[in-house]
Amino acid sequence: MLIPKKDMSRLWLEKALADVDVRLGQRVQKLNISNDYVRVDNEVFDACILATPAYAAARLLATIDGTNDSTSQQWIATMSHMAHRPIATVYLEPASPWQETQPLLMLHENRQQHDYGQWLFNHHAIPGSFARSLLSVVISDAEALSALPREQAITAVESQVRRQLASRAPLDKIVNAELIIEKRATFEASPFTTRATEITPWPSVFLAGDWLQNEYPGVLEGAVRSGLKSARLLLAQSAA
Ligand SMILES: Cc1cc2nc3c(=O)[nH]c(=O)nc-3n(C[C@H](O)[C@H](O)[C@H](O)COP(=O)(O)OP(=O)(O)OC[C@H]3O[C@@H](n4cnc5c(N)ncnc54)[C@H](O)[C@@H]3O)c2cc1C
Numbered sequence: 049m050l051i052p053k054k055d056m057s058r059l060w061l062e063k064a065l066a067d068v069d070v071r072l073g074q075r076v077q078k079l080n081i082s083n084d085y086v087r088v089d090n091e092v093f094d095a096c097i098l099a100t101p102a103y104a105a106a107r108l109l110a111t112i113d114g115t116n117d118s119t120s121q122q123w124i125a126t127m128s129h130m131a132h133r134p135i136a137t138v139y140l141e142p143a144s145p146w147q148e149t150q151p152l153l154m155l156h157e158n159r160q161q162h163d164y165g166q167w168l169f170n171h172h173a174i175p176g177s178f179a180r181s182l183l184s185v186v187i188s189d190a191e192a193l194s195a196l197p198r199e200q201a202i203t204a205v206e207s208q209v210r211r212q213l214a215s216r217a218p219l220d221k222i223v224n225a226e227l228i229i230e231k232r233a234t235f236e237a238s239p240f241t242t243r244a245t246e247i248t249p250w251p252s253v254f255l256a257g258d259w260l261q262n263e264y265p266g267v268l269e270g271a272v273r274s275g276l277k278s279a280r281l282l283l284a285q286s287a288a
Pocket of ligand 1: 104267
């Protein structure tokens with residue numbers, strides 16, 4: 049098991065995208081398609097891959113002029129109704145670094161008892177970690193926790209950590225805490241979820257994302273495989 053010391057942008061993305069024309073903070077608003085090109089806002093390309101979440105891809109595809117036939121509309125509607133689940137992270141800052149040596153501990157989740165935490169990262173035990181001496185508690189499928197007022201959610205997680213890890217090194221009082229909830233963190237991977245493929249009704253527009261048909265739920269592996277698949281489909285098509 050590998051735990052990165054850097055955040056994800058510094059770990060992979062900055063290097064991977066060093067030679068790519070990246071426009072951060074630029075939200076694509078409109079697509080237009082003709083037989084020869086795809087217009088992305090005001091720029092013209094041979095083709096495009098929409099590597100956005102399902103709801104954003106649906107919104108963009110709906111902006112293509114002439115998207116009013118019932119098949120396209122139905123296809124876009126399925127995509128835009130894809131359900132999502134939240135992930136919460138609670139950061140706890142102790143007054144003095146926790147001397148526990150394990151960097152990663154599993155907590156016992158029991159929502160009826162308000163024990164929401166699943167995994168605890170002890171950053172003090174990860175030398176050089178970007179999060180210094182913080183404890184971060186990660187909660188997937190965090191709907192129940194998200195419904196609580198912020199203070200109550202943080203208190204519940206701190207109380208769970210203290211009870212369940214009481215046999216480990218003593219934990220000083222918490223002087224700072226932060227709760228971050230990503231409401232649409234992952235798409236809902238259930239037997240009833242309809243997942244599209246990378247191919248769209250428009251030959252010059254492809255999709256990429258973890259939410260498309262692959263062997264995984266909403267994880268990085270699925271997203272990477274989908275991106276590769278989409279790029280290969282596009283290249284095969286332009287070669288043909
Ligand atoms: C808190 C959290 C923890 C996670 N932990 C893990 C984990 O431990 N392991 C794991 O494998 N996965 C984890 N995931 C899931 C993982 O992040 C996703 O599976 C992965 O990021 C999906 O990649 P993607 O390329 O499909 O979509 P995204 O990473 O969501 O990228 C889509 C991009 O499209 C951009 N976009 C949207 N609309 C537009 C527009 N109109 N114009 C331009 N850009 C647009 C968005 O800004 C975004 O950057 C976690 C997710 C969250 C939120």
